[in-house]
Ligand code: IMP
């Protein structure tokens with residue numbers, strides 16, 4: 001299937017918003033050490049950019065879960081493929097995601113993280129598609145709300161491609 005990618009959010013806009021979010025987060029976590037937990041692979045690009053501009057001490061860790069296959073619809077399940085290196089008990093944890101779509105992935109992750117008893121648990125996502133929500137999930141930090149379209153770039157993929165694009169693009173299938 002051939003596809004075309006058109007710009008939805010320009011690189012400059014993405015970068016500016018990431019700096020804004022980092023400033024807000026730095027203020028909210030003043031005096032604390034922040035544990036950024038990234039959901040691979042999509043969240044990695046955003047988390048690294050975000051971490052650069054956070055001014056409180058930051059520790060990063062990675063987790064890999066499977067929720068989507070190679071298509072564009074949610075499987076509605078989350079399986080841990082790679083767990084965190086460090087326990088999160090007693091820590092101020094911020095889960096960093098690329099996008100919240102149905103909310104299933106984050107809702108599962110949140111329940112799982114809560115059982116590990118962090119001092120606090122919040123979520124930061126670069127993109128949010130509120131119109132697609134099937135499961136209620138509180139997201140404290142949102143970069144951009146976007147319409148119901150399949151997007152790539154800034155860590156997001158279509159069949160593992162386009163993650164490295166510096167802007168958010170909409171995939172149009174021809
Ligand atoms: P949810 O469980 O439906 O909220 O899906 C979250 C995951 O689905 C994200 O972390 C992405 O990996 C993937 N996803 C959802 N929407 C898109 C999209 O528009 N482009 C690429 N991946 C997406």
Ligand code: MG
Pocket residue numbers: 039040041042043098099
């Ligand atoms: Mg993801």
